[in-house]
Amino acid sequence: VDGQTVDELKQLKAYLREQKRQYKELKELVRKHNKKTNDLINEHAAKQKQLQSDFLRRRSALQKRSASDQDLMALEQERCEKLSELKEQQQRQLLTLRQEQFYSEKYxxxxHVKL
Structure with missing residues (x-):
């Protein structure tokens, strides 16, 4: 086993230091992306909860006025449509965010490979 020269050891040490820095940088980026994703998911959950509470409030008001079953069914159908639209919009937002994050991590x- 040949002994390594001082220059080789210095190069190895610098390489390992750079590798560790790059790992930390990537780890931090992934952490930030996960936080953004979780924030978006929480925002989506809050919007869905708000939609549900609005529906319950409107249904309660209709029931107090002794509204017909047809009115209640129309309200339920409206709720389903709005919830479906909201979910589709939220899925598109989440997909867009994850794609942006994927490409930034890939970049x-x-x-890092260039260095």
Whole structure:
């Protein structure tokens, strides 16, 4: 086993330091992306909860006025449509966010490989 020269050891140490820095940088980026994703999911859950509470409030008001079953069914259908639209919009937002995050992580990894 040949002994390594001081220069080789310094190069190895610098390489390992750079590798560790890159790992931390990527880990931090992934952490930020996860936080953004969770924030968006929580925002979506809050919007869905608000939609549900609005529906319950409106249904209660209709029931107090002794509204017909047809009115209640129309309200339920409206709720289902709005909930469906909201979910589709939220899925598109989440997909867009995850795609942006994927490409930024991919870009960072490419930059690290160049070094």
């Amino acid at each position: 960072l990894k490419r930059e």
